Amino acid sequence: MLPIQDLYPLLNTPRKVVITMHQKPDADAMGSALGLYHFLVQLGHHVTVVSPTNWAKWLNWMPGCNKVVDFELTRDKAEGILKEAEWIFCLDFNILLRTKNMAPIIKALNVTRILIDHHAQPDTPTFAYGISDTKKSSTSEMIYDFIVEAGYKHLVNKEVAQCLYAGVMTDTGSFRFPAASAAVHRMIADFKDQGLDHTKVHEHIYDNYLENRLRFIGHVLLHRMEVFYEYNTALISIPKKDLLRYEIKTGDTEGLVNYPLSIQGIRLAAIVIDRDEERKWSFRSKGDFDVNSFARKYFEGGGHFNAAGGRSSASLDETVEHFMQAIQENEAALQEERTSSNKKQ
Template sequence: MYAKAFDIQKVAMCRQWMAEGQNILLVAHTNADGDACGSLLGLTLMLDQATGADCHVTPVLPNGCPKNFSWLPGAGRILSGETDRDLWRTLLDKADLVICLDLNAASRTDMLAGELRDRRCRKVLIDHHHNPATDEFDLIFSDPQISSTCELVVWLSEKLWGDRYMNRDVATCLYTGLNTDTGGFAFSCEQPSCFEAAAKLVRYDIQPSEINNRIVNTFSVNRMMFYGFALSERMRIYPDQKVALMVFSLEDQKRFGVGGEDMEGLVNYTLMMKEMMIGALLREEKGRTKVSLRSKRGIDVNRIAITLGGGGHTQAAGATCMMPLDETLRAVEKALGIDHVKPIELHCKQ
């Protein structure tokens, strides 16, 4: 059971807004992960049942559904804000309710952010990141202690409708986010409610091992070769500071034909080294650099991400720096207190 009590009035208001909605848009963050896709589709499939036949429910992702989650039930319905720009604008104009999932601020939807902020309609946020933008939403369900947005959807939907709209497809979507945001129930799962939510979903005849297989065993040959290169050629170790960095230029990515999606999870390899407490990955994009930060045992990297203009969770955070790779690297080194420290660079010995 979820330990925290939902505010009854907020739940009642949410239920009413959903029931009154004629055009409901659900939106999750850019570069959607399992939690974003899972919570987006799980709630979409429940709203299909909870709302009337004349109500249109549309799941939206700023840059579409990533290939590795296209197997989720309902994934084919996801509207890409990037490629279906006109349709997105039409639907947003008509929307009477927008539900944002797995993001703490409209800015996490990148190119949709401005239009989303400007639209004056009811806005609900369901999320587990720190510091939700309270001025951007009318109703907020936020719990930074919970494992995942999918878990929050499990408990919130129970409060809204009991188990009426829970089924195998919904459970498959929600279990996916529980699995991915906890690294297969390895972290961010300190609360019993995380496992209780999983147990509840497993009762709907889902296949946890097949879901895990679809999440984990997804590498292309190129991606695997790139990981080999990344680990042997692009790792910088700062033993005294217990920090490991990985830095990738556009050229590195071009050489192996990989992009951001392929680097999902790569930063976690830094923490597989026993002594390392903080890991960072820098990835060059056109005109900007993406930074991912991870830490062990409660070390706060969210604080570091905030100094770089980003944010996230205590042990997993990130930022998009509108600077070239070398400048971003200097800013990260400074934030981590490893500027002026010479790293051990690992290279394959001949």
């Protein structure tokens, strides 16, 4: 994989470009894709954003989202677009498997694949150009860097700013996570200079749900959350019947894993959701407990040091039992912060 900087001189020549992201795209995946889209069209490229799957309805406000092609919904159309592409930008994932059913098609195409991502252990041989930087707050921040370092800061318009701000805001937990660096805040200042109304973006993301989601969250916190203080861990386990009862759609469980981290002393929060084909895990941690390694070791997953995901083909009860065994094996690491705090006292 050649460094992304080698691509900069080639941006002046218009090409047929596809931008894609991981399945079930979140605000960073969709925001970075659409932010890049609005930049590239200003350079004269013919650009299409193709999502591997559907996405949360509360992302539809993003400028350009109405033009995104859903691969699963319109497969023939999407395949035709992919086969005509000269460049495919792969955003917010480190391996093609994250694009689900699109993966074998992208792999087989004689096309220039370009990676821009902030997850660990990228599959670099798959890409002609790229950058992978786990220190970055989000892929949206990396798209901003890409635009600025290529010499096109003047093309960061209002549409680009809105999309990238949404991705950075969500991936930094509204700027509370350590990854919200000084560079991130300087970027936001630039967006504000472009006329960004950050309050509106926040409302689109966080104040745009149906009543059933709030009642679902209340039900889950009351009936589906367990706290294991001996392991500084909290677990939310959601059976499929809850999803059906509250008519939960794509994106409605976004951010739910963060709630238990507000409990004093909790270092690891986990949520497992019973989906049709598999059980989906999300992990969040505080301090120096590495959920990326935890997810890779126990649940075929990965991600970032303090935020990761995983999966299991076992039943919900079986995968929860596996999780309990896993935290028991990691008891010492989960208790380290408490021990060090006691020593300080």
